[in-house]
Amino acid sequence: MDIQFLGAAREVTGSCFLIRVGRKRILVDCGLIQGSPEDEERNRDSFPFAADRIDAVVLTHAHLDHSGRLPLLVQAGFRGPIYTHRASRDLCRIMLKDAGNLNEREAEAVNRKRRRRRLDPVEPLYTVKEAQRAMRRFRGLDYDEIRRIMPGVHVRLRDAGHILGSAIVELWLEEDGLARKLVFSGDLGHHGSPILRDPSPVEEADLVILESTYGDRLHRSWEATWGEMAEIFREARSEAGNILIPAFAVGRSQELLYTFAKHHRDWGLDDWSIFLDSPMAIETTQVYARHKEVYDPEAVKRSQENGGNPFALPNLQMTRTPRQSMGINRVRSGAIILAGSGMCTGGRIKHHLKHNLWRDETHLVFVGYQAHGTLGRRLVDGAREVELWGEPVKVGARIHTVGGLSAHADSEGLRRWYAGFTRGPALALVHGEETPMEVLGDRIAELRGRQGIFRPGNGERIDLAELPERAGTG
Structure with a gap:
């Protein structure tokens, strides 16, 4: 044995x-x-x-x-x-x-x-x-x-x-x-x-x-973590920029949507257009909504109060098709974009990086572990230039690592x-x-x-x- x-x-x-x-x-x-x-x-x-x-x-x-x-x-x-x-x-x-x-x-x-x-x-x-x-x-x-x-x-x-x-x-x-x-x-x-x-x-x-x-x-306290997220939204809004969040389709995206719904008013999120730009994350969110038997008591209560869907937001757009995703790139200000992959190794987030990473008013928010050798890890470690599809892209965006969200x-x-x-x-x-x-x-x-x-x-x-x-x- x-x-x-x-x-x-x-x-x-x-x-x-x-x-x-x-x-x-x-x-x-x-x-x-x-x-x-x-x-x-x-x-x-x-x-x-x-x-x-x-x-x-x-x-x-x-x-x-x-x-x-x-x-x-x-x-x-x-x-x-x-x-x-x-x-x-x-x-x-x-x-x-x-x-x-x-x-x-x-x-x-x-x-x-x-x-x-x-x-x-x-x-x-x-x-x-x-x-x-x-x-x-x-x-x-x-x-x-x-x-x-x-x-x-x-x-x-x-x-x-x-x-x-x-x-x-x-x-x-x-x-x-x-x-x-x-x-x-x-x-x-x-x-x-x-x-x-x-x-x-x-x-x-x-x-x-x-x-x-x-x-x-040691992770930061939840109170400090949510305070940091709120501050990022305030800064980005005042700078007329977009917020990119490379988010894992399973788990992290749902936690963020749930928290955005919870803090929609006090974080001023009604001023933003929020995009969940990941077909897999959209499908996963539907699975999360079906399995309420594993929710904690607060999530059960919020689900009951929110028409059975704890992830619903009035300004949330779920972009399933490539055409819808490409349309986001025409938004120059006021977009919160959640897209995979969470370590920037592939997926739609790389396209959004191509259109936003070089801009000084962009805020790039990492909310999960970045493994050695990944694009996400290079950005977290302070790279000033990265390569996307063979083309060098300068890093002008402000990089945030919100570790308390792990x-x-x-x-x-x-x-x-x-x-x-x-x-x-x-x-x-x-x-x-x-x-x-x-x-x-x-x-x-x-x-x-x-x-x-x-x-x-x-x-x-x-x-x-x-x-x-x-x-x-x-």
């Missing part, structure tokens, strides 16, 4: 963990590696296991760095069930299809150039049809129900509060009289964030696999969640860069000592039989 770390091991993306229980094989997550072109090329590598030997997948949530290689897994021979929350299943139906469509378009663009050079064509990473084929393997679960998924393996999903349907995964394992309980944090949500409930506490485990994305920082728990939130376990279970830190992981490890060592805190590298294993038994089988 062991666990092998095959992704998000001393890096942030590509979440993938393989558990062996006797002859059974379970994957927790199967995510895309994101970042630089060199990093993303690794997604084409063969899996370090036989896909047809995997008996089941448990998916923590729909973000592509956790779900994005599932079509490749099915393509490689996986025929088992994929267990996840019902809302995550609905989001994956959107996200994996969109990823397949993007793969096809990227391959088509590359192949046009290759044909002129008489080179063999490249295949898309996977297609829309392959993404849809993977969706047939999904099995929806509710929070808090214990499900036997195979002999000797039980699973329960708990609310992680990160995005709609995001889950903490509890796994009870039994083999030849040995019982172990693993708890995967998935991505833990930011305490007090809009719409969703705070992460559920879990008390017992033998091994906790904990994300560490923001393990070295959907991830900060160092204190991660430490506090781990502190809810009894008897200090063993800990494996994942989904983080070296410094955040080290800082978080030091903070948690103050609670339970350093023994039993792991920072596994890619491919490393932990023998679960060698862990002290702490939690039992529940």
Whole structure:
């Protein structure tokens, strides 16, 4: 009985963990590696296991760095069930299809150039049809129900509060009289964030696999964060500029729309034209509106008061078509534009950057994590010139990083969640860069000592039989 770390091991993306229980094989997550072109090329590598030997997948949530290689897994021979929350299943139906469509378009663009050079064509990473084929393997679960998924393996999903349907995964394992309980944090949500409930506490485990994305920082208070957003709107309005917000289509866009609706009057948002310029974000917002069963009490109340839709705004335009999107570029002042991708690696935000980034009156607001090697990270780090479609573009816009809006728990939130376990279970830190992981490890060592805190590298294993038994089988 062991666990092998095959992704998000001393890096942030590509979440993938393989558990062996006797002859059974379970994957927790199967995510895309994101970042630089060199990093993303690794997604084409063969899996370090036989896909047809995997008996089941448990998916923590729909973000592509956790779900994005599932079509490749099915393509490689996986025929088992994929267990996840019902809302995550609905989001994956959107996200994996969109990823397949993007793969096809990227391959088509590359192949046009290759044909002129008489080179063999490249295949898309996977297609829309392959993404849809993977969706047939999904099995929806509710929070808090214990499900036997195979002999000797039980699973329960708990609310992680990160995005709609995001889950903490509890796994009870039994083999030849040995019982172990693993708890995967998935991505833990930011305490007090809009719409969703705070992460559920879990008390017992033998091994906790904990994300560490923001393990070295503390988020600003929500009050200060919203105050900063309001000030950006005031400054941009006085300077007759536009506001560009590269926003992830799943989670961040919905949080922003919800907050804009909540503060519509006191932030003076009726003076703006607000554009949600992302077909995927529009479709995702509709999924969010359907799953009110996972809302926090305030969001439930606001939904009831707002005609059943907590995202409705009188001056919101949802631009689905390319023609509608291009029309936004004629707006020289007074536009708030939410568009993907959240790290500026593709999508409609790049077109809006081309038309606005060089303008001094533009405000560019980053509201999420920017991975190394991405355009967003270069802008956050202070680049004064970037390249868009082979053309250099000067950076005249004011760059804002509103870190308090993160959907991830900060160092204190991660430490506090781990502190809810009894008897200090063993800990494996994942989904983080070296410094955040080290800082978080030091903070948690103050609670339970350093023994039993792991920072596994890619491919490393932990023998679960060698862990002290702490939690039992529940």
